[in-house]
Amino acid sequence: MTYLDHAATTPVLPEVLAAMTEQLGRVGNASSLHASGRAARRTAEQARERLAAALGARPSEVLFTGGGTESDNLAVKGISWARREADPQRRRIVTSPIEHHAVLDSVEWLAKHDGAEVTWLPVEPTGRVTPEALRAALGDGSDVALVSVMWANNEIGTVSDLAALAAVAHEVGVPLHTDAVQAVGQVPVDFAASGVDALTLTGHKLGGPMGAGALLLRRDAACMPLLHGGGQERDVRSGTLDVAAIVGLAVAADVAVAGREDRAARLAGLRDRLVAGVVAQVPDAQLNGAPLDDELAGGPGRLPGNAHLSFPGAEGDALLMLLDAREVECSTGSACSAGVARPSHVLLGVGADPDRARSSLRFSLGSTSTEADVDAVLDVIAPVVERARRAGMSRA
Amino acid sequence: MRVLAAMSGGVDSAVAAALAVEAGHDVTGVHLALSPDRQTLRSGARGCCSVEDAHDARRVADELGIPFYVWDLAERFAADVVEDFVAEYAAGRTPNPCLRCNEKIKFSAVLDRARALGFDAVVTGHHARLADGELRRSVDAGKDQSYVLAVLTAEQLAGAVFPLGSMTKERVRELAAERGFAVATKADSHDICFIPDGDTRGFLARKLGEQPGPLVDAATGATVGEHSGTYGFTVGQRRGLGVSVGDQRPRYVLGIEPATRTVTIGTADLAGVREVRTGAPTWTGPAPSLPLRAAVQLRAHAAAVPCSVEASPEGLVIALDQVQRGVAPGQSAVLYAPDAERGDLVLGQGAVLRAG
Numbered sequence: 001m002t003y004l005d006h007a008a009t010t011p012v013l014p015e016v017l018a019a020m021t022e023q024l025g026r027v028g029n030a031s032s033l034h035a036s037g038r039a040a041r042r043t044a045e046q047a048r049e050r051l052a053a054a055l056g057a058r059p060s061e062v063l064f065t066g067g068g069t070e071s072d073n074l075a076v077k078g079i080s081w082a083r084r085e086a087d088p089q090r091r092r093i094v095t096s097p098i099e100h101h102a103v104l105d106s107v108e109w110l111a112k113h114d115g116a117e118v119t120w121l122p123v124e125p126t127g128r129v130t131p132e133a134l135r136a137a138l139g140d141g142s143d144v145a146l147v148s149v150m151w152a153n154n155e156i157g158t159v160s161d162l163a164a165l166a167a168v169a170h171e172v173g174v175p176l177h178t179d180a181v182q183a184v185g186q187v188p189v190d191f192a193a194s195g196v197d198a199l200t201l202t203g204h205k206l207g208g209p210m211g212a213g214a215l216l217l218r219r220d221a222a223c224m225p226l227l228h229g230g231g232q233e234r235d236v237r238s239g240t241l242d243v244a245a246i247v248g249l250a251v252a253a254d255v256a257v258a259g260r261e262d263r264a265a266r267l268a269g270l271r272d273r274l275v276a277g278v279v280a281q282v283p284d285a286q287l288n289g290a291p292l293d294d295e296l297a298g299g300p301g302r303l304p305g306n307a308h309l310s311f312p313g314a315e316g317d318a319l320l321m322l323l324d325a326r327e328v329e330c331s332t333g334s335a336c337s338a339g340v341a342r343p344s345h346v347l348l349g350v351g352a353d354p355d356r357a358r359s360s361l362r363f364s365l366g367s368t369s370t371e372a373d374v375d376a377v378l379d380v381i382a383p384v385v386e387r388a389r390r391a392g393m394s395r396a
Numbered sequence: 397m398r399v400l401a402a403m404s405g406g407v408d409s410a411v412a413a414a415l416a417v418e419a420g421h422d423v424t425g426v427h428l429a430l431s432p433d434r435q436t437l438r439s440g441a442r443g444c445c446s447v448e449d450a451h452d453a454r455r456v457a458d459e460l461g462i463p464f465y466v467w468d469l470a471e472r473f474a475a476d477v478v479e480d481f482v483a484e485y486a487a488g489r490t491p492n493p494c495l496r497c498n499e500k501i502k503f504s505a506v507l508d509r510a511r512a513l514g515f516d517a518v519v520t521g522h523h524a525r526l527a528d529g530e531l532r533r534s535v536d537a538g539k540d541q542s543y544v545l546a547v548l549t550a551e552q553l554a555g556a557v558f559p560l561g562s563m564t565k566e567r568v569r570e571l572a573a574e575r576g577f578a579v580a581t582k583a584d585s586h587d588i589c590f591i592p593d594g595d596t597r598g599f600l601a602r603k604l605g606e607q608p609g610p611l612v613d614a615a616t617g618a619t620v621g622e623h624s625g626t627y628g629f630t631v632g633q634r635r636g637l638g639v640s641v642g643d644q645r646p647r648y649v650l651g652i653e654p655a656t657r658t659v660t661i662g663t664a665d666l667a668g669v670r671e672v673r674t675g676a677p678t679w680t681g682p683a684p685s686l687p688l689r690a691a692v693q694l695r696a697h698a699a700a701v702p703c704s705v706e707a708s709p710e711g712l713v714i715a716l717d718q719v720q721r722g723v724a725p726g727q728s729a730v731l732y733a734p735d736a737e738r739g740d741l742v743l744g745q746g747a748v749l750r751a752g
């Protein structure tokens with residue numbers, strides 16, 4: 001089996017499995033006052049400190065959540081509500097059309113049910129949001145509740161310069177949230193240095209568990225809770241702490257960040273060979289997103305493990321199925337709950353025509369990827385594309 | 397064989413897929429998303445029926461350990477089945493959308509794509525027997541679906557597998573239960589999947605608008621009532637005419653003329669027909685030589701009647717041994733060679749043009 005879908009989820013690291021298994025064997029609610037509770041709390045707080053250290057945050061800025069989706073919802077809704085409560089004028093949310101659905105649908109929900117207005121930021125054809133575009137969209141900022149721009153795109157892998165964007169937002173006193181789910185462990189992410197006010201991350205893209213994530217939230221950023229209850233996480237997020245999951249998340253983040261530089265270099269090498277090999281066999285294949293060697297101020301301009309390609313005349317779905325039948329696992333980029341393929345909103349958002357959007361595949365590499373995985377793709381890609389082209393773009 | 401199992405989310409296609417796996421085929425499951433309402437497909441993850449059906453199909457595929465995909469055929473289905481359905485009613489005919497779906501979607505769009513992708517055949521849960529290229533009625537006479545498959549050509553049938561033809565529906569449910577499928581007790585689906593509330597007249601009224609016209613009694617030529625659209629009627633229909641003529645004898649729809657929006661009705665003695673004319677026929681195998689003795693079925697769930705079949709310039713002339721009522725233009729006249737032992741053999745079909 002050739003697993004090249006690490007952006008969907010990546011294998012749990014052995015260190016994480018060991019740490020979680022150990023913790024799962026222990027009793028104790030971190031809110032309890034007795035010895036078992038104190039032990040659980042101590043473990044959770046050590047994890048909080050470890051996670052904070054890995055990401056340049058203070059421990060008090062870490063809010064544990066149930067994953068990336070919850071963190072995005074909490075930031076977008078909670079910060080917007082708090083900002084609007086302080087000043088009812090602030091009804092506008094500034095975001096990009098290529099955000100993950102956890103952000104997009106939250107924003108659209110606020111627009112539909114809660115009187116928010118949305119300003120869609122233009123994105124460059126590579127998928128990057130520029131400081132100039134953000135400055136133009138903000139105006140004097142007085143009516144803006146929040147800016148949300150993802151650090152790295154989950155489909156095409158394009159990285160934006162969040163430090164520059166945060167600086168622009170702060171020029172007019174507007175807070176900025178970023179979904180860094182795909183960025184953490186792949187490109188340098190330092191919460192304090194970036195200046196962003198809120199940052200989403202999730203465990204299962206790092207080698208940690210599913211259903212465990214965090215929102216890094218500056219102490220001075222007001223945020224209303226979505227989940228009311230025991231107030232465990234700074235009164236912004238309630239629910240008994242899942243200590244084992246938190247431990248897993250912290251270990252994963254620490255290991256992923258510590259090994260980032262070596263891994264990124266290795267994955268970029270594999271990825272470059274994959275793309276070159278595919279294009280050599282399918283000369284009209286098109287790379288989507290930023291160039292492979294793209295650079296930003298703080299690091300690579302494209303996720304090192306991301307290869308996102310369009311194959312004109314072939315349907316992404318057909319390619320996926322044919323590769324799956326040959327034991328190569330990848331993605332069309334946009335997982336949809338109903339399973340019905342739609343042209344990716346990300347590709348449409350960067351200006352690709354719908355046919356190109358529907359003919360794309362994402363290969364995403366991660367910690368366990370090897371040269372053999374690249375070879376496996378290169379062994380089958382030409383006949384697979386040829387066959388998919390014979391089936392055509394007929395909408396089935 | 398490498399086969400593609402079309403999985404609707406119902407019990408029949410679930411068992412058909414399971415039997416294909418157990419027969420040793422390399423099976424891939426596919427659910428056809430046919431709903432024209434794209435919004436329900438996506439956001440409907442929170443409760444729309446078609447998404448629930450896709451989920452049921454996926455559950456079975458996962459239990460069988462086979463790959464599963466959803467193919468979006470909404471556009472093709474809207475154009476080839478739904479629009480055709482509306483246009484046929486607008487033209488005064490009575491279409492059969494399941495037949496059209498088999499002809500244009502399942503054994504055309506899907507089969508073509510499957511073949512292009514390297515599959516040998518499409519497996520479905522239809523109740524009909526198919527062996528050696530011969531299409532026959534199901535063992536379960538009450539569930540037999542050969543009528544809506546009769547439009548398939550030999551070329552299409554060569555790419556079809558119907559594993560359920562030699563068992564009853566009851567047995568299908570047993571097999572589903574034995575395999576632990578949650579769909580074992582799922583209710584049978586509606587006849588017309590794109591009209592979930594069953595209100596065909598209301599559906600057509602939304603598509604075609606109010607088109608009031610006269611109901612005319614054939615015997616007297618008198619207008620005996622009003623209707624809101626000829627599309628609300630089918631030749632042979634008795635119920636729901638909304639008129640009562642003086643003598644209180646039941647009236648049947650005899651004819652529909654959309655140009656003048658006239659629906660003609662008459663008594664039973666006028667409703668009978670002895671001869672049916674069809675357009676160009678399709679055959680499930682080599683075209684038989686005509687004239688021919690056969691049995692003809694004139695709508696879904698009707699009994700077949702013995703007949704003689706001859707060629708005509710437009711297609712076929714079918715002389716019925718017994719008078720029939722309710723022969724509606726647009727329906728298929730399906731020809732069978734009766735065979736009590738192996739199941740009546742489907743010869744082919746032609747669309748009814750007129751009857752008299």
Ligand SMILES: Cc1ncc(COP(=O)(O)O)c(C=O)c1O
Nearest residue numbers: 067068069100102154179181202
């Ligand atoms: C960019 C991005 N944001 C949010 C999420 C959602 O995270 P989670 O799966 O933890 O809810 C994902 C992945 O699914 C993602 O790629």
